[in-house]
Amino acid sequence: MKLNSCSKAPFMRWLCSTQTVLAMKLTVILIFFGCLQVSADGFSQKITLSEKNTTFNALFENIKKQSGYTFFYNNKLIKEEGRISIEMEEVSLEDALNQIFKNRPYSYMILNKTVVIKKKIIEKEASSRGKLWLFCRLREKW
Known part of the structure; x- marks a missing residue:
């Protein structure tokens, strides 16, 4: 059935x-x-900044409050840079960081919820480091 x-x-x-x-x-x-x-x-983070003549430390704290991202950097290097004035409304975190580090000798990487800031490697330094590495590798083989 x-x-x-x-x-x-x-x-x-x-x-x-x-x-x-x-x-x-x-x-x-x-x-x-x-x-x-x-x-x-x-998930997209929108950042609004209106800072005049402020330090990078204060700027990073402001971004941290708005986005929840932690900043990791060498405080000595950032202090050398001095003060910054910047205005932006409702931009992504990447756009804000690109605008902050535009024409400055720093680069950044975003890892999980941490922004790592480091000094840019100049082409001369990069090529000399590469040559040194190659020299050491060749010397090891002999």
């Missing part, structure tokens, strides 16, 4: 129809992608 649940009741026949199943699948997919879009929008 074969029981077919789709033919017993009119509701079950409607539920088992191909068009209904396709409509349900499409609805689930649209809801899923809608949720992904909302969650991706929530």
